Amino acid sequence: MRITVVGAGSWGTALGKVWAEKGHEVRLLARRPALAEAINSRKLNPDYLPEIELPENLKAFIDPGQALTKTEVVVWAVPCQHLREVAQGVRDILPRKIPLISAIKGLEIATFKTPVEILGEIFPENPRGVLSGPSFALEVARGLPTAVVLAFEEESLARELQEALSTSFFRLYRSQDVRGVEICGAVKNVMAIAAGISDGLELGLNARAALITRGLAEMMRLGLTRGAEPFTFSGLAGLGDLVLTCTGRLSRNYTVGYRLGRGEELEEILGSLHQVAEGVYTVKALYRFAQGAGLELPITEGVYQVLYEKEDPRNVLRRLLSRPLKAEFEPPLRP
Numbered sequence: 001m002r003i004t005v006v007g008a009g010s011w012g013t014a015l016g017k018v019w020a021e022k023g024h025e026v027r028l029l030a031r032r033p034a035l036a037e038a039i040n041s042r043k044l045n046p047d048y049l050p051e052i053e054l055p056e057n058l059k060a061f062i063d064p065g066q067a068l069t070k071t072e073v074v075v076w077a078v079p080c081q082h083l084r085e086v087a088q089g090v091r092d093i094l095p096r097k098i099p100l101i102s103a104i105k106g107l108e109i110a111t112f113k114t115p116v117e118i119l120g121e122i123f124p125e126n127p128r129g130v131l132s133g134p135s136f137a138l139e140v141a142r143g144l145p146t147a148v149v150l151a152f153e154e155e156s157l158a159r160e161l162q163e164a165l166s167t168s169f170f171r172l173y174r175s176q177d178v179r180g181v182e183i184c185g186a187v188k189n190v191m192a193i194a195a196g197i198s199d200g201l202e203l204g205l206n207a208r209a210a211l212i213t214r215g216l217a218e219m220m221r222l223g224l225t226r227g228a229e230p231f232t233f234s235g236l237a238g239l240g241d242l243v244l245t246c247t248g249r250l251s252r253n254y255t256v257g258y259r260l261g262r263g264e265e266l267e268e269i270l271g272s273l274h275q276v277a278e279g280v281y282t283v284k285a286l287y288r289f290a291q292g293a294g295l296e297l298p299i300t301e302g303v304y305q306v307l308y309e310k311e312d313p314r315n316v317l318r319r320l321l322s323r324p325l326k327a328e329f330e331p332p333l334r335p
């Protein structure tokens with residue numbers, strides 16, 4: 001199969017490697033000529049996965065025309081806030097009808113749209129799905145066992161792509177709940193920032209477990225109002241990725257939170273990260289949506305206040321803990 005991966009960052013490169021090793025013809029669409037050159041001539045991605053050797057049949061391009069000609073699947077792995085611009089740039093040359101897979105976890109700030117919704121506006125004739133779940137790029141690139149979920153509304157297409165894209169260590173489960181899988185992937189990044197803050201403040205393992213669990217409640221509260229399937233939350237994209245990103249030091253989102261908890265400024269952290277931490281942007285979309293919809297998302301609100309209102313995380317925590325006592329499950333989490 002000819003696969004084009006748009007975005008030669010850590011995730012696009014790791015996915016491209018896995019599928020090239022499976023024998024697919026993978027074209028990685030990069031933005032910077034020097035990076036494409038390094039991938040092609042040195043067989044490594046010095047900026048994002050420097051210690052990983054890449055296979056010969058993983059080819060990088062900077063010309064979208066070359067990367068997209070006669071391709072059979074397009075996988076999107078650019079930061080969520082740039083997806084619209086990147087997709088619009090290839091609107092006229094991307095083959096009609098071929099499946100598009102978003103590997104992006106986020107929500108567009110200006111519109112509160114998910115990546116698949118954005119792709120739907122730009123490529124209405126192409127079937128669209130999402131790949132998500134607990135999957136640090138570095139571990140995938142190293143060939144460590146990983147399970148993720150691939151969701152397409154059309155089950156036969158999900159089955160076909162599941163077969164084509166699974167390998168002996170990269171196992172795809174299928175789903176038809178595209179919206180639910182996307183909401184889970186977006187929200188878990190915000191919860192990972194919260195967990196990082198908690199660990200940075202040395203609040204302990206109890207606090208982190210509480211954040212993960214109440215983060216799941218928050219993910220469900222939002223997802224259910226947006227039409228997600230309840231089971232999706234306990235799956236790989238939901239609980240699976242929440243656990244990974246809220247506990248794993250490889251997470252950029254967790255790292256942002258941890259450093260905030262240690263007292264660093266957001267600007268300083270982002271200036272030295274060199275990779276995207278989607279939760280930093282998704283939290284804005286979520287916060288605005290929750291305010292408009294009257295939805296209670298207290299952890300999201302707290303992360304927003306720490307990031308954008310420069311609130312001391314300790315004050316935010318104090319406020320979170322002094323909210324009125326309540327039942328563990330209230331509607332819409334329980335009828």
Ligand SMILES: NC(=O)C1=CN([C@@H]2O[C@H](COP(=O)(O)OP(=O)(O)OC[C@H]3O[C@@H](n4cnc5c(N)ncnc54)[C@H](O)[C@@H]3O)[C@@H](O)[C@H]2O)C=CC1
Nearest residue numbers: 007008009010011012031077078082104105136137275276
């Ligand atoms: N790295 C990981 O472990 C995983 C990442 N993801 C998701 O994949 C998406 C991409 O993340 P990463 O690859 O990790 O990010 P990254 O920061 O490593 O790389 C982002 C890539 O997008 C490119 N890019 C940025 N702005 C662009 C623009 N305006 N036009 C064209 N290209 C642009 C960059 O040059 C870079 O190649 C995110 O939504 C992330 O949440 C999902 C699962 C795992």
Ligand SMILES: O=C(CO)COP(=O)(O)O
Nearest residue numbers: 133134135136251252253
């Ligand atoms: O989504 C991821 C793992 O599933 C990667 O998390 P970070 O973007 O926080 O590094």
